[in-house]
Amino acid sequence: MENQASEKKEIRPIVLKNGIFVVGHPRSGTSLACQLLQSAGVEFPSDFGGDEYNKSGYFELETGKELEKKLLDKAMTEENVLELNRIVERLNSGTGLTGLKIVHIPALFFFRHIAKDKKMRVVFIFRNPADVRSSMYKRGISQFKLSWFDNNNALVAAHENMPKSIVISYEALIAGHPGIKKAFKKIGFNVDMGVIRRDEQTQKDSRIVLTGDEMRLYKVLKSLERKSYR
Numbered sequence: 001m002e003n004q005a006s007e008k009k010e011i012r013p014i015v016l017k018n019g020i021f022v023v024g025h026p027r028s029g030t031s032l033a034c035q036l037l038q039s040a041g042v043e044f045p046s047d048f049g050g051d052e053y054n055k056s057g058y059f060e061l062e063t064g065k066e067l068e069k070k071l072l073d074k075a076m077t078e079e080n081v082l083e084l085n086r087i088v089e090r091l092n093s094g095t096g097l098t099g100l101k102i103v104h105i106p107a108l109f110f111f112r113h114i115a116k117d118k119k120m121r122v123v124f125i126f127r128n129p130a131d132v133r134s135s136m137y138k139r140g141i142s143q144f145k146l147s148w149f150d151n152n153n154a155l156v157a158a159h160e161n162m163p164k165s166i167v168i169s170y171e172a173l174i175a176g177h178p179g180i181k182k183a184f185k186k187i188g189f190n191v192d193m194g195v196i197r198r199d200e201q202t203q204k205d206s207r208i209v210l211t212g213d214e215m216r217l218y219k220v221l222k223s224l225e226r227k228s229y230r
Contacts, residue, residue, distance in 0.1 A: 011081050013114040014088045020099040022059070023108055023158070024125030025151045026144060027135040027203075029170030030101050032196060033123050034059035036173075036184065039192035042099045045090060060101040063087065068104035069145055076110065088114065104146060105154040112162065121187045122162050124155050126221045127170035129214045134206035149214055152221060159224060166228040167221065174198055179229030186228070 020042055024030045034044050044059040067083045074080060088111075091098045102108050112120055129148045136144070146154075159165050166183040173180065176193050184191045210218075 014085045016115045017092045019115045019120035021122045023102045027132045028127040029125045032173045033125050035195045036191040039195050040189040042097045044099045068107035071107045071110050105151045122165035124167045130206040130208040131203045135203040167224040183228040
C-alpha cells in the first residue's frame with residue numbers, strides 16, 4: 001500500500017500559453033471589454049447568453065466562475081488543479097486567441113503562476129462603486145464573495161505585478177474615450193469602438209453613500225486609468 005501511494009502520479013498545473021484576461025468586479029463593464037477584444041479577434045468561451053442586464057452576453061464560463069471561488073477558499077488543491085487544467089487546456093487549444101473573464105480578482109494570480117514566462121495580457125475594468133452597488137441591487141444581488149473594496153484592491157496589486165496590463169473604467173467605455181483604443185494597442189489589440197452601445201448603460205450617478213476608503217480607492221483606480229492612456 002505504501003508503494004502504491006508513493007507511486008501515485010502528482011497532478012501538476014498545465015502551462016498557460018495563451019493568457020488574455022478581462023478582470024473586474026461584477027457589474028463593472030467586463031462584458032463590454034470582452035466585446036471590444038472580440039472585435040479584435042479574441043474568442044471568449046461562454047455558458048451564458050444575453051439578458052436584460054447584459055444584452056450581448058456575459059462572456060464567461062460557469063466552471064471558471066466556480067473555480068475562482070474554490071481557489072480563493074482552498075488554493076491549489078488536487079481537485080482545483082484538475083479543474084484549472086481543464087480551463088487552461090481550453091484556452092491553449094483555441095485556433096486563434098482565446099480569452100477568459102474573471103470576477104474574483106485575486107484568482108487571477110493563480111493563472112499568473114502558471115503562465116508561460118509569466119507573460120499575460122490583462123484588461124482590468126472598474127466602475128464607480130455607487131453605480132456598481134446600485135446595479136447589483138437592481139439584479140437582486142445584495143452580497144458578493146468579495147466586497148468592491150477588497151476586489152479592487154486586488155486589482156491594484158495585480159496591475160502592479162503584471163506589466164502587460166491596462167486599467168480602464170466602465171464610464172470611459174460607455175463614453176467612447178479616445179484613450180481606450182490607445183490603451184488596447186499597448187497590449188497588442190486594435191479594437192472597434194463601434195461595438196459599444198451607450199443605450200445599454202444600466203446605472204448612472206447613483207446617490208448610494210460610499211465609505212471614505214471606497215472613495216480613496218476609486219481615485220487610485222482613476223489615476224491608473226490615466227496612466228494606461230499615455
